[in-house]
Amino acid sequence: MTPRDPFPERGLTFSGDPVTVAAALCAATDEPHLLYEQGGDVVWSEGEAVVVEVDGTAVRRYGPDTATAQLPAGAHPLAAAGELLRAQTGGPGTAHGWITYELAHAYHGGDVPAGRLLARFVVPRREIRLTPSTAVLRAAGPDALDTLERRLRTAERAATTPVASRITVDLEEHAARYRAAVTEVVRAIRAGELDKAIVSRSVTVPREIDLPATYVAGRRGHRPARSFLLRHGGWEAAGFSPEIVARIDADGLVTAQPLAGTRALTGDPAADAARRAQLHRDAKEVYEHAVSVRLVQEELHSVCLPETVRAEAFMGVEERGSVQHLASRLRGRLAPGRDRWDALAALFPAVTASGIPKPPALAAVRRTEERERGLYSGAVVRLDRDGTLDAALVLRTVLRKGGRAWLRAGAGIVADSDPERELEETREKLRAVSGHLVPADATTVSDDTGGAVVPTAVTAP
16 A cells, blocks of 8 residues: 555455456446456446546546646647546546547547537546456445445345347448448548548447346457446446557557458358458458558557567457457557657557548548447546556447437448448447347346346347
8 A cells, every 4th residue: 555545455255257246236336337357357446536527628637535626638638637647646546437539639630529528537436356266355444345345245146147139220220321421431532532431330229228237248249358338427338349449558568459351250160261361362451451550550659669669460360249350469668758648649549440541531530420429439448556558449339328329330441442341341340239238128037046137138129
């Protein structure tokens, strides 16, 4: 413990499944929370000791455990947010938050939406870290730790693995508009206005869903780079992120993981191997990936020591749910005078969710898509006690805000793009989530493991 980190820890043995237990903790609370998972290890955070919010003009800090403060957003609002977070003294020494896609306009010359909340960071009141064998609890004192331990044990007993539902989602929603948007962007690319843009569309989830149960069902069907379940600042989301925007370790190592180039997975090993081979032979997919890697290299060079920037993996294939992608991994080490917020700003928004160059790509997205993206293609961020920042790209996510739930997916558009093939790619990505939706009114029945309950799928009309 340090003077700025007064929250004690308690380590416990743990034999449950981190994902299902943390989801049960989320389901049992009305407080703001985040579940953040990497490789089967989970951090669950709850409550708001300190809040830092970013809009187009200002960055504000408030909360019961901090003094109110404000800075101008300026040209680097993430740096202002980082400054206010560094100055806080409450909470268990960690923070988390979300960044909407629209924050990108502050960095790339576009008009920032007036009065819109663009990013929000929270220092939680309590936290549990779960691995398959351990649990580490952090809260404000022995009594709070006792309460948190009881809640954890209750969640262990309540944890379930829901079956996926058969809620019907109309994957053709906005299809005609999408074809027209792709055609317009291809025309702009061929005219030399830009090289690539990721154009997306949304589809409505037509009935109320159980978001924690949907998260558990979806996590069972994915091998994501990161997954998350959140509720705070007006947003709710359950996501299975195929890639990170950035990871900046405490020692200054910066990692980016661009995925670009997609084919569906069928479940048939021979067919999937054939599609994997197609990915490597398809000139359009290879070009799309290569130009994305080139831009990530340039962005890393802007904040890292040039001699440290390297591609550690290039154009492999990663399976993510119902699709497979061409994948690369690039790294560099922060240059003197640069910090984690500089690195995140350099790489945000992810090239694989925006385009090349970013300013005209952002303009093309704004011009052709049916609505603002919000959290879609933004980031969910965790900041650890040692200074590590980990930012998951918000894709393959069910989003809920203002009583509406929806899915969204896009495809990378280049000069050789075919509108019908790009539309099919969005369908493939939407299916990665739509097949795991669990209705809020699902029937529950006892299983054979001592009283746990399992939601039963309900078919939508």
